Amino acid sequence: MKIKKLRLSGFKSFVEPAELIIEPGLTGVVGPNGCGKSNLLEAIRWAMGETSSKSLRGGGMEDVIFAGTATRAKRDFAEVTILTESPGEQGPEETEVVRRIERGAGSAYRINGRDVRQRDVALMFADAATGAHSPALVSQGRIAAVIAAKPIERRQMLEEAAGIAGLHVRRREAEQKLRGTEANLARLDDLLGDME
Numbered sequence: 001m002k003i004k005k006l007r008l009s010g011f012k013s014f015v016e017p018a019e020l021i022i023e024p025g026l027t028g029v030v031g032p033n034g035c036g037k038s039n040l041l042e043a044i045r046w047a048m049g050e051t052s053s054k055s056l057r058g059g060g061m062e063d064v065i066f067a068g069t070a071t072r073a074k075r076d077f078a079e080v081t082i083l084t085e086s087p088g089e090q091g092p093e094e095t096e097v098v099r100r101i102e103r104g105a106g107s108a109y110r111i112n113g114r115d116v117r118q119r120d121v122a123l124m125f126a127d128a129a130t131g132a133h134s135p136a137l138v139s140q141g142r143i144a145a146v147i148a149a150k151p152i153e154r155r156q157m158l159e160e161a162a163g164i165a166g167l168h169v170r171r172r173e174a175e176q177k178l179r180g181t182e183a184n185l186a187r188l189d190d191l192l193g194d195m196e
């Protein structure tokens with residue numbers, strides 16, 4: 001999966017709608033300290049379904065919305081769009097993923113214009129061996145964290161890279177369903193016992 005385009009509006013320092021086209025090869029983003037380079041990487045991670053505001057350098061999820069400056073009013077929403085390209089059966093297939101957050105209303109996600117859940121977006125990227133926690137996204141200080149990582153953390157990184165992180169999520173959900181079904185069966189046994 002390749003990310004072809006990133007569109008931001010109201011996200012952190014990107015108050016005006018901005019578009020970043022990622023061409024094949026190497027794309028560099030340059031600018032003075034504090035101009036928003038790291039915010040771009042965080043926008044990608046956020047749109048991939050990141051649910052930890054701490055890993056986005058914020059106290060709460062709404063901190064990603066442009067907070068205003070001395071000369072500009074704050075915004076009420078933030079929206080990030082990622083346009084991806086993946087190999088399909090009939091050639092490359094484009095997918096547009098949008099995450100939007102409104103003050104007091106939380107986040108909403110869309111894949112190709114269809115409303116979806118956070119889980120659908122996170123799984124889509126996890127299955128493609130990328131995603132908010134993927135080692136493909138290396139933020140500042142991450143290299144040191146990789147070196148200092150405990151074996152279990154390193155294993156998680158390898159599993160993300162191998163694209164099996166999504167399977168773990170599905171396994172956890174299947175186990176929960178199984179436990180629910182077992183509890184229902186036990187309750188049914190009790191009821192049948194009472195009726196006999």
Ligand code: ATP
Pocket residue numbers: 011012013031032033034035036037038039040063064065066067068
């Ligand atoms: P450096 O080179 O120092 O790492 P950088 O170019 O990566 O800097 P970022 O850390 O991405 O810059 O951007 C930080 C800027 O984003 C700061 O100026 C900060 O005020 C601004 N910023 C972060 N969150 C918000 C927000 N919610 N509203 C407005 N501005 C924000």
